[in-house]
Amino acid sequence: MKYVEMSKQVLEHVGGVDNLNYVEHCATRLRLHYNNEKLINEEALKGIENTLGVIKKAGQVQIIIGPNVNEAYNDFLEVSGWKEGQNNEAGSAKEAEEPQKMSFMNYLNKFGNFMAAVFMPIVPALIAGGIILAVKNLLINYFGLDMESGTAVIIDAIFNAAFTFLPVYLGFTMARRLKMEPILGAVLGALLVSSNISGQEGLSFLGIGIPAVDYSTSVLPVMLGVGLMYFVDKFFKKVIPEIVIYFLKPLLTMIIVVPITLIVLGPIGTLLSDYVGSGITTLMSTIGGLAMPVFAVAYPYMVMFGLDKAIMPIGFNSVATIGYDPAIMVMGFISNLCIGGSALAAATSIKNDKAKKGMIVSSGVTALCGVTEPAFYGALITRPKILIGTAIGAASAGLVAGIFGLKSYIMGGTPGLFTAMFFIDNQGGLGNLFLAAIVGIVGVVVSYISCRIIISRTKSTEKAE
Template sequence: MGKYAEFSQKVLENVGGLDNITFVAHCATRLRISYADGSKINEAAIKALPECAGIVKKANQLQIIIGPQVPDAYYDFLEVSGWKEGMNENAVNVPKEKKSILDLIADFFPPIFMPIMPALVVGGMVLAIRTLCVNYFGLDVSSGTAQLLTCFFNAGFEFLPIYIGYSYAQKLKLQPILGMFLGGCLVCSRYQSGVVTDFLGIPIEQVSYGSTIIPVILGTTLIYFLDKYLKKIIPNAVIYFVKPVVTMLIVVPVTFLWLGPLGTWLSTYIGYFVTFLMDTLGVFALPILCALCPYFVMFGVDKALSPLGIELLATLGYNNITAPQNFISNIGVGAVALAIAYSAVVRKDKVKRGMIVSTAITALCGVTEPAFYGSLISFKEALMGHAIGTVIGGFVGALFGLRTYISASCPGFLTFLSFINPETGSLQMVWYAAITAAVTVAACFIATSILIKRSESKKAIAG
């Protein structure tokens, strides 16, 4: 037994015992226990436990805040309680409250992304260190040191479909290895080499799925429904090996043929949309694109905009669309994460503050995935704050005619060199970028802080 054995025993007693538990999971800081009957939950007793830093009760789920040691508490709880996946599936849950789309999104993503946050944070922080050393301390970008540091980032982000497949399958109460297997197929080196051109004569589009999340989520959702159907028709004597084989023989080709390319098809229309905005809305186009940028990344369509940036540099000598958009959006994500961390300081929530500050730093340096998936997407106030702040920052940038003169990966505070005009050596755009960044940070931080405070006031009045 681990150090959380006694804690787990007391939690088990105060959630109504094993028969009242319908699901157990954990995120970065919280032990999440879903239950059938809320009247059996003794919140006061759980709050009084020394290992508990607070609790959050949402519909039919109790979230016990523990901190970074939550994985230890999770495994001890599984051992003490004897709970296993699939238990009490037919238990009647309490009615779920009606939620807005933003609330549903906020509840959907955290259980998927929180378990993989350490990999994203490590990859993002190390890439920020590499970018800093290359841009300002003379590290040769082709050196072994720089390449090894890049491997940290690749390990965290290029294999994201594998991580997402595992955690999402776990959320759906599937065998996690099946989601992981699907993710592995999407980033398999043989597919990426370009030799997988068709399946049974049906052409397969050549799409890069590294760092994407939507294709593996769609594919794993298909696994979920197919798994439920196959359980009903496959005899128990052969289900152990027949069901996963049949499942993946269907899901993998369907994902490559239709579900995965959805992002590519969407990218085509995103390209038309961007062109339309720039042609018709002038200075109002950049603010809109800045607010939408994180969702472009989420759906993997940001890659479709990369050729536009390359074409602008080749024809005009500067990029006044995709680079400023990414720069403002990334800094906005970092500022919103800082606002969330600040609200945690006000509430004396040291656990959340420490985790979010690190992701905010990586976002300000240009790597937004840890902050966006780990913080923003869990709070509708944060998503709204980012939209408000980046629209303001985008408008300022558009008025300045903000542009970059060289291509820079992960635009943020470490890529100001891209705003220097190489022909004249002028720093004018650097100053414009600094002003735009300051406005963006202030607007995002203030907007998010106000929205969070207003939301907490409403909850206090309602409670």
């Protein structure tokens, strides 16, 4: 339990477990939702060992851990005694909090935090399923693997388990985030992808026709359904007597939610998904050469403010509807590699402090692999001029990616060198992967050279003064 002492200190400086109303984590951050901001000691949190930084916003403290965040999360649960589904929102700490004026950024942050809680838990399954499909295609196309062999069948089964049942996973995580029984969200998702419902013609409920929709790998339909379930569940909690609520509430909730989802929300969600997918395809095919450089330059700051989580559903929806993501994962891939290149430039400019140099080199390599917080917060944000070089590299690589139409065929994870196989197309073709390699080289090299030039000129100016 490496993070036990860290967990004790974090718990102390966030006002104890009674000041928490939700605990979760994303790919690199432990996210603690609090009741009373006055009980948060942000300065003390910043000095805790085994943490890389602290961000406080929108009723939440984010402790930056890095790739081992799941271990830190489990240790924190053990130390704090927090249980999943626990709700302290009505505690005394809540009553002491003064109401805050909500701005647009507050709402945007809350939306991003919500999406992180819904999508991040399912990312490992998607990474495993997507990469193993890429491996299968490579084996079939270049190493003679028989498409009908047991190996190919099992690999396909792993892929389908990860992607076909996406509505089940989303239903579970979204219901859990909304503090309902998670299994009911999973049941709704399972119903949508069941062979009796998904894509079936001629269905009706009480004489009302149900549109035939293929819900496998879909995103919006189950999210709309669980959103409706939240309000229905909330209503029944108030009106059903406690003695029968355990049996009656789930039954009545599903009787109401399922027909409305199948008749109205599911088809609407599918239609919206198609429009979003078509819109992104049109955007990237027409002005991708202009849009992608801007996206890539802005991405590190979107991560800083948590806005990258708010746009994750766009990427998931693109993969589900058009088969690939031409924007979200691509801009993340470019940005992360450029941050890595910039950190390495900063490290190689250090001559007399070997320990500091080694630390920044390590953070740069980690950024190249997809986890940028150590490099961004530890090496770059304190040297704002270097970030100009990062932006130059990101714009250059983004221009290449936008003009030639780089695509990611898998959505999820922290894009970097370790997720390069995301760029192998669904038939195993390597052309897009070679384009990703060129884009990555441009980003790293241009960022590195630009940052070294900026560092050199900065030092020359300081000597002259």
